[in-house]
Amino acid sequence: MYDTYIILIMSRKISKDKIIKAAVSVFAEKGFDLATMDEIAKRSELSKGTIFLYFEKKDELIKQIAMLSIPYDVVEETLSGKYESAEEMLYDFGKKFMDKYKDSEMRSLLMMTIGNKRRYEVIKSKLKSVCMDKIDEFFKKVEELSGVEIPFTLRRSFFGALLCYLIWWEDNPLDPEEYVRQLSKTVLMSVRRERGDARS
Amino acid sequence: MYDTYIILIMSRKISKDKIIKAAVSVFAEKGFDLATMDEIAKRSELSKGTIFLYFEKKDELIKQIAMLSIPYDVVEETLSGKYESAEEMLYDFGKKFMDKYKDSEMRSLLMMTIGNKRRYEVIKSKLKSVCMDKIDEFFKKVEELSGVEIPFTLRRSFFGALLCYLIWWEDNPLDPEEYVRQLSKTVLMSVRRERGDARS
Structure with a gap:
């Protein structure tokens, strides 16, 4: 039970890191306005559904990346x-x-x-x-x-x-x-x- | 003949100024990527056809405005x-x-x-x-x-x-x-x- 929880947390962390890494590269290349969630999903090799689990809107992701920058x-x-x-x-x-x-x-x-x-x-x-x-x-x-x-x-x-x-x-x-x-x-x-x- | 020429030049200058003024305001508000030629035409009160006489592509207009900035x-x-x-x-x-x-x-x-x-x-x-x-x-x-x-x-x-x-x-x-x-x-x-x- 405890192990499952750890694995869940870790896999979440990995997914989130993947999304942010992909978003950094897509935003830097296309700009905040022209970047799409589709492109970010594609580059992170995750489904758009998974991305929406962490970031409901592109705006949320923009804010996160802006903070990072x-x-x-x-x-x-x-x-x-x-x-x-x-x-x-x-x-x-x-x-x-x-x-x-x-x-x-x-x-x-x-x-x-x-x-x-x-x-x-x-x-x-x-x-x-x-x-x-x-x-x-x-x-x-x-x-x-x-x-x-x-x-x-x-x-x-x-x-x-x-x-x-x-x-x-x-x-x-x-x-x-x-x-x-x-x-x-x-x-x-x-x-x-x-x-x-x-x-x- | 000469007068017609002067009037033509002046009206061209006026149109170009109008386009640039409109483009400044639309670009500043929406950003280079989200601004549209339709919006610029609307705000300049000129037809899109007139705008295309002076600037064939949005890129041309972006460059002009960038220089100005x-x-x-x-x-x-x-x-x-x-x-x-x-x-x-x-x-x-x-x-x-x-x-x-x-x-x-x-x-x-x-x-x-x-x-x-x-x-x-x-x-x-x-x-x-x-x-x-x-x-x-x-x-x-x-x-x-x-x-x-x-x-x-x-x-x-x-x-x-x-x-x-x-x-x-x-x-x-x-x-x-x-x-x-x-x-x-x-x-x-x-x-x-x-x-x-x-x-x-």
Whole structure:
């Protein structure tokens, strides 16, 4: 009885993973609007009936994939990390960010999610909580480590520069790691100078 | 004869403007994929036949609107301007950028264009020429004015921060002008410090 239950749970998990994997690939290729549940069923090698057990409407699946595409996990992971310096923290965030989006499907999905946020309330609020509140929390920690205030525009600059890297992934003159390394330095340059000034 | 020709040209221009205006509003609302030529005809108050005189396929219209949505005009205008300082140039670019995208339809279309660039070769190359070559030219002028090199990551930071403002337009804690003012200062902060150091 117990075994049957475990098997049921496991097979459900496997089906759900299969659906999400297929949805990621179909959505990334066709866009949220042109993707069909038929195509997702076909690519997941599951019946449409099985898919509807987990996701009643395409909208439900869109929301799930949109959540997956935003850097929520990256911010959370960095927030729970231990860092010696602000630069180390920025660099580690950037590295994790690039690691998530080196996958071209994930990049496409993030762009789509941003472009579609007006149409999905849940996407909008989740994206807002990452890009506003969580990033706020993130920079509070960076400020603690650096000992100086980081202006709002500089916070945005850091995040915006990462986003720009994704848009031009293949055409960037620097590899992701070098870009993140230089970016962390550049963003903190003025801050570090201020500290140096204060100390001297 | 001459008059008839002028009238013909003018009425063509009026029709084309009407189509583009309608397409902007339909595309911004429904997205490139779900928008239909029927809807665009309806909103422009022209027949579908008239529309097909100017744009043979929806793809042609998508390209035209995509071109319109990117900040090409803003970069060009700033490049032809005369500035006393790097900060003034950055600020003026930012102000023109915000002016273009204070229109919410234009913001939606830009996000869509970025999200769809892989699917349209012409969009991709135009967007690349703005975001890479033109921005390069732009920063060369900024560097001439400031007298120091502006690192690649800092260039990206400036542009990325502007892009982030668009994504969160209504939720930004600063108004566009103040944001641009602070951003121009912040981005040049380290540069100006370096100059100060060199001079002192």
